[in-house]
Amino acid sequence: MRENAPPRQLTFDLPLDPRYGREDFLVSPANEAAYALIEAWPDWPDTVLILTGPAGSGKSHLASIWATRAHAWTVAAAEIGAASVTHLVSNGALVVEDIDRADGLDEAALFHLLNLARERRCPVLITSAQAVDALGIRTPDLRSRLRLAPGAGILPPDDALLRAVIVKLFVDRQLVVDLSVVDALALRIDRSLARAREVVSELDRDALGRGRRITRPLALAVLERLGMQEEPD
Template structure:
């Protein structure tokens, strides 16, 4: 009588999708050609040419990280642009420094509150750092005076990362998750994903979940398989 075959494959582990707290310290921000202008202007505070500074860049490019660095230095409060209300503006200005995140999500909301905030900030010399994923012209603001005020605000744009910055960020993402990977894994990702820090975070998180679920370490073949599953390359791509 044949003995039943034993399953020698390692048991799959439950992979809990726990959020990884972002590390927004100054020492955690990696500077490269794509963001060095924005970083330099943040570092130049309080020697800004105006009370308002506009920081733009694609999602995941590091706007919130830079805003957090500045907020720590300036002892600033942080508020979402979509949460602004006219009655809350005087209280926000009273702090002396303020971060207003995601101005591009303001469309259709209280544009008058932001315009009032900018006017009051100039009157009280309150420093305001605005962040947006789109340039002013692409936000679709209905208030002409607000569009004009934002266009005139000094600022900087974070560009897509170059290969060196993308590589450094991917390494840091693995380190932040306490994952040890071979350099070939990093190179496989750098060569196959778009120059996007947001996409790099997504891919590293997926690799972490996949490796934990399989009870395996992250290898280049596993990385290629995950990239293929995400539509970022063929599993057999060399």
């Protein structure tokens, strides 16, 4: 008599809060320049610094580390307006997140904020997934100010960092997997920490739904479903 397959379990796609502590940041050649810049505070070369890197590369993590040390407020670039500039600078330190994602960015307000920050010696850390010249800033003075701001970029992760991040993502979800699973993912996914997060989340959801532990065959099946089954040349 054939046994019935185990029923699929209901899964709840609850958001997993990322851990943004200093001890949770993994330093590698891909991000060591950016990490060193954050660690150099308060001995920064300028009032305004820009941190660039692709989505999921760790910009927000580094910004959070600095914000904790500097007691800085954090605001999305899209939320900056003329009425909020003085208030934002009044705290003494500020993170401006995702300047590249600010549709309809109030350039006049941002320029005023940077000028006021310089006048009041309020350090400002700006994050962006794109270099300044790719942002499409129309205001010449603002574009020039951002170009002159020192900063650091985060590069795509090397093999060691990608594997370490995959392990950390599993640990954060309290999942124990064999290293063969980590190797299978690292060899096949895009060299992107954002993609690593997406795949680990999908594996967790799939394993929970099936009531199975995460194995290499399951990992390969999920990668195939996501169009990433083939190992790159």
